[in-house]
Amino acid sequence: MSLLQTNISPPFNITRLSHVALTSKDLDRTRFFYETGLGLEVTFQDNDYLCLRALEETSHHSLIFERSDVSKCKRIGYRVSEEDELAKAYDYFSNLQYSVNYVDRPYQGKSLHVSDVMGTPIELCSTMEQKPSQMQNFHSHSGGKLAFLDHVQITSPDVTKVYKWYNSIGFRLAEYTANDNSDEMWGVWLKRKNNTQDVVFSNGFGPCLHHFAFHTPEVSNVIHAADVMASLDLGHTIDRPPGRHGIGNAFFIYFRDPDDHRVEIFTSHYNLIDANQTPKRWDLSDTRRSQLWGFPAPKKWFYETTEFENVKPKKPNLSAPPVTLEDFLEKW
Numbered sequence: 001m002s003l004l005q006t007n008i009s010p011p012f013n014i015t016r017l018s019h020v021a022l023t024s025k026d027l028d029r030t031r032f033f034y035e036t037g038l039g040l041e042v043t044f045q046d047n048d049y050l051c052l053r054a055l056e057e058t059s060h061h062s063l064i065f066e067r068s069d070v071s072k073c074k075r076i077g078y079r080v081s082e083e084d085e086l087a088k089a090y091d092y093f094s095n096l097q098y099s100v101n102y103v104d105r106p107y108q109g110k111s112l113h114v115s116d117v118m119g120t121p122i123e124l125c126s127t128m129e130q131k132p133s134q135m136q137n138f139h140s141h142s143g144g145k146l147a148f149l150d151h152v153q154i155t156s157p158d159v160t161k162v163y164k165w166y167n168s169i170g171f172r173l174a175e176y177t178a179n180d181n182s183d184e185m186w187g188v189w190l191k192r193k194n195n196t197q198d199v200v201f202s203n204g205f206g207p208c209l210h211h212f213a214f215h216t217p218e219v220s221n222v223i224h225a226a227d228v229m230a231s232l233d234l235g236h237t238i239d240r241p242p243g244r245h246g247i248g249n250a251f252f253i254y255f256r257d258p259d260d261h262r263v264e265i266f267t268s269h270y271n272l273i274d275a276n277q278t279p280k281r282w283d284l285s286d287t288r289r290s291q292l293w294g295f296p297a298p299k300k301w302f303y304e305t306t307e308f309e310n311v312k313p314k315k316p317n318l319s320a321p322p323v324t325l326e327d328f329l330e331k332w
Helices: 027-038 083-095 159-168 219-231 299-303 325-331
Strands: 014-024 041-045 049-053 063-067 073-080 101-103 111-115 121-125 148-156 172-178 185-191 199-203 208-215 238-244 251-256 262-267 280-283
Touching: 014 027, 014 121, 014 148, 027 041, 027 049, 027 063, 027 219, 073 083, 073 208, 083 111, 083 121, 148 159, 159 172, 159 185, 159 199, 219 238, 219 251, 219 262, 238 299
Parallel strands: 014 063, 073 121, 148 199, 172 280, 208 262
Antiparallel strands: 014 073, 041 049, 049 063, 101 111, 111 121, 148 208, 172 185, 185 199, 238 251, 251 262
């Protein structure tokens, strides 16, 4: 398909990714992993909930964990610019016959629940309880020195369909992967803030959460995070070792938490502000898109995900398997 013109006058104004809500079988183990290991700040914990945030964040939370016997992602949260935008979103989705409702969420202002065209559960909020950031409390910085929640990646059975849906509400395409010699989309990097992505959709069994990602300001912090996790006997949680993505230019490392949710720590993506900047295309066979140098990702990195609560994943329409580490080694 041809690329869509960005909708510069969306029906309501989403400003950025806000938070991710997940489940945990053991909140204490989850807390140790994220607080002691990766360096996030705990802002609340009781028997059933755990809230965390990163160093530069002034809002109460960017991660929420709810105690459960199963590992799921509950919702992807986005921020809108003001409360009036929630009413616009409610009217917009209601007119399109989507199931949409207002909800009360702890530490958040008025919030709204809806699901996207593929069934991914979304939460919109306009305000959240504010707390001073830890940005300049340098004595408290630890782990990967994570600055802020940057993006999520979601596997989708129909990337083209979900791209059209998010374009209609104002998300802009920054980069994309297409099947070689065609315009069949394998992945799209979509944004509302001024860098390369708030949400990524990649071809696969879904919708499922592939990972969520925190930005850190220094490459050395990515390496230090690995050292800290190893010193805590958590080195086995490294899911993909450090490398650099071609797409977005991020220097990265991936971990799996105690519930197998995948979290990325990265740095060095770029600003994308000018409206006339053309989205960058990558062919699916070009392994530099996933790693600019080094070995490809293992098969599990592409195919192991977290399912959304009460959402049944579907097989992808596009049959275009990525090049994996196993494929590479077989030919080496």
